[in-house]
Amino acid sequence: MVRIHARIGLSYDVGPQGADFIFNLQAARTAQQSVVWEQLDIQPFVFSVESFDPATNNRMLRLTAPPGHLELDYRCTVDLRHHVELPHEVAEVPIAQLPPSVLPYLYPSRYCQSDCLGPLVMEQFGHLPRGYRRVQAVVDWVGKQVSFKSNTSNSATSALDTLRDRVGVCRDFAHLFIALCRALNIPARFATGIDYGADPALGPQDFHAYVEVYLGHRWYIFDPSGTAIPMGFIRIGTGRDAADVSFATIFGAFQSAAPLIEIRAEVGPVPGFELPVHRSWAISTAA
Amino acid sequence: MVRIHARIGLSYDVGPQGADFIFNLQAARTAQQSVVWEQLDIQPFVFSVESFDPATNNRMLRLTAPPGHLELDYRCTVDLRHHVELPHEVAEVPIAQLPPSVLPYLYPSRYCQSDCLGPLVMEQFGHLPRGYRRVQAVVDWVGKQVSFKSNTSNSATSALDTLRDRVGVCRDFAHLFIALCRALNIPARFATGIDYGADPALGPQDFHAYVEVYLGHRWYIFDPSGTAIPMGFIRIGTGRDAADVSFATIFGAFQSAAPLIEIRAEVGPVPGFELPVHRSWAISTAA
């Protein structure tokens, strides 16, 4: 069991017409991730409406901000109970056995043009035995092909761009890895979260993007940029790609500062809490 | 705008086989009710799983408790933005225009045997002009027929029992009122919550049961026992009757103490917060 404390601070200067905000930044509640404490402060006070998508468990927070300064301070304590399996025991699920709700994650999306990658994946991964370890081979390939470098991509960068440029940030690694999985007919989706254990050399703590792949009738976590510790991820949202789960979608003129993000893992005094560490297990937090 | 701080403390002694608990006690999140802070403490620590019913917005908390003492301490801060209308402007919705999701609240349920009350409601309310004020006439009638008296009913008491015995607590007033509304082909549902402004003469603060009636394409709040201030209700859950939204359903041997419940309304320093008061408006917190 892992207990994580996290804090997200966002700061905006809203233009003279005001602006509508759609945030996707609260910790998801799943059968493996329990939110035991959370607090949302909005300055100045505006009434916010939370809605919930039962298909994804995503939480959406909407508000209309008046002109001027807007600050959000979200804090939470989240307990994680990971489902783990031995990688070699996790099989791919035949197409005919995929639940209907999983099928959309087989199709191409804005940043994951899997429909263009069929020949590449057949050549690189078509001969490999099916299962978790084939997916591991794909994520390893992405890690070798692409270098992590800040400020090398932007919000329009897609998997095809990253495949060509061979450089990007966690979002770009995730998009390329997803596109390759889908081209192999393996469902994959984009996940956003807060990551414990991020390498400080990569800059200040930020939101993280990683991937969930549907194998063995569950969604297993992969971290294609390899920059953090999967056991310490708090899931915020999942979607087809970054278009679905932007942490803030803003309609109106604004200026913003970089988000301030803090994360801390708890050890004790409750017995049974452990620090997240790297494991060779297949890890899942969603059925 | 109303801001409420509430706290619910539950205490159990679980038998030697352990027990499974299903709680329905967290504040609902709706377009009019925003949970800005909440904390759940469980002693001893057990992992709890929250699930969410998109059809009702109900939150369900499940856990398996080991033998021995179990304590839950839930605290929350909730902002309410009431939708209000003038009662004479709120019409009944013709059957053909009721959304599919509303229809189950027309049918009889365990404690609301509306199928047996057709002749009674036709005689008492059939001649009244349709609309919010007809429903007001029904709730007034219930208030005149039934006396509030603690410990006069139990978990098997139904609307028909209350109609005969003319005595009960908030749950019984709610069941009878719901059954009468449904017999008039007006959708009505059972709501549980924490009530600000409860008359201290009725005993220590407890959970409250009230009713939402579907009128004018929204669910409007009625308080048939008349013991509290509707503007100060935090909604926990809604269902067909008490069978759906028990605050705790327990599978296994246990002993329990009375719940400890606190509620407080905030005034300021944020401008715009007001104390809940009695109003003659039609009040709704759910579309």
Place this chain on the structure above:
Amino acid sequence: MVRIHARIGLSYDVGPQGADFIFNLQAARTAQQSVVWEQLDIQPFVFSVESFDPATNNRMLRLTAPPGHLELDYRCTVDLRHHVELPHEVAEVPIAQLPPSVLPYLYPSRYCQSDCLGPLVMEQFGHLPRGYRRVQAVVDWVGKQVSFKSNTSNSATSALDTLRDRVGVCRDFAHLFIALCRALNIPARFATGIDYGADPALGPQDFHAYVEVYLGHRWYIFDPSGTAIPMGFIRIGTGRDAADVSFATIFGAFQSAAPLIEIRAEVGPVPGFELPVHRSWAISTAA
């Protein structure tokens, strides 16, 4: 594989104000029941709206009828691919492992007052080993206690009434059996359908009521009145009890004739189609 052809004819004389109808009579579409052909004729022509409840797979047909004669003629061809298990291999599901969507079927409902039957079921069935065969013991007990006799019950008859009177029709057998299962903390739900193989001695072909019990992570079919062949049931709707899945709920004045129902099973020419027969297997058509 079983292929069934069925036809339902309904006939009404609607009063001078017209009437609103909510029908629940079309064959459900599930992973085991495929509707390959269907036709709905309404005379005189009125536009009908079908809606669908994703939580149950129930189909609801709504229309507003003008004064005068109304006829519905629904015909369908349905393929069934049963899931079968050996009864002794089908276990009860521990409470903590029940999916959230199954929990409502543990609670008492209008006609299934399971909350009053705890002592009875403990005495009769508490000592039996858990699993499909305990449920089989309950259904056998119901069959011994209650006699099938037409016109002995009405729309207000509940499980407690049937337990006292020891007589009823398929609906009453189903309600009592459901109430007993729930009192044992085993989820059970009411199913309506058309039944192939009904004993002609019981009168003209009619709608059938039977039960689905949640065991081994699926819903298994039981036929407590024992009057038909479960492999030949076309499922129409499921609910907590008859209040949820009345084949017609009518708002307004009307007179009606008995429904005309035909059912026929197909053998060939497609290889693999078989006639429904009695089997000792545990049979399921819903996960």
Place this chain on the structure above:
Amino acid sequence: MVRIHARIGLSYDVGPQGADFIFNLQAARTAQQSVVWEQLDIQPFVFSVESFDPATNNRMLRLTAPPGHLELDYRCTVDLRHHVELPHEVAEVPIAQLPPSVLPYLYPSRYCQSDCLGPLVMEQFGHLPRGYRRVQAVVDWVGKQVSFKSNTSNSATSALDTLRDRVGVCRDFAHLFIALCRALNIPARFATGIDYGADPALGPQDFHAYVEVYLGHRWYIFDPSGTAIPMGFIRIGTGRDAADVSFATIFGAFQSAAPLIEIRAEVGPVPGFELPVHRSWAISTAA
């Protein structure tokens, strides 16, 4: 009221490993579109499973085909009751009032890269008064910029490609129009269907792609390629773009023939049925 009879014939030669098929070709059931008759024949017989997405009303048909020839013959009779408004009375919906379920249709998708079109739409349409007629101006602009020409695009062609190449088929017109609407913060989605009144000069009857735009709290139909009569569209599916609602997604080796599609509108003998014609109204079949 419009009654349409349609037929879709699909024919495949499946490779020696067999293949999994996901079809999206059955007529949707909505509050304005009622399927009164339908038949699905599959040769050779294989059990097919239909599933239903409550978020979109899409119907999905899945089957696993053995090697060899596979034929699908789907026929249906569908009644349409259009919701119509005068165009100048249909307003854009402010972002803050959009229902949560509509928001995904604001975001870019595989073939509709609205995130790249902000400057273009501001220049072309930013000055226009908001409402249905602004959207009409966008669809007119697309019609002027792009020429309809068969076999000029393929399954990878996106809105940006079409904007550059100025040529395409109905799918391409739809993708470009959707991308422009979303860039204006107006929700728009891709619809597939069968179109009555298609110009025979464009080739044999085929599936049609058109667009629904969210205005005035409903989805209004637009036909950006201008090749058919919107009052005569039977809706099959809706999605973010063509990636979501391909009429057939096939996993495995196969060869296929062009689909055979027939469509016919009924006049009488039922009074009130009319032939679809071009109207200047705003037309909607979905709330």
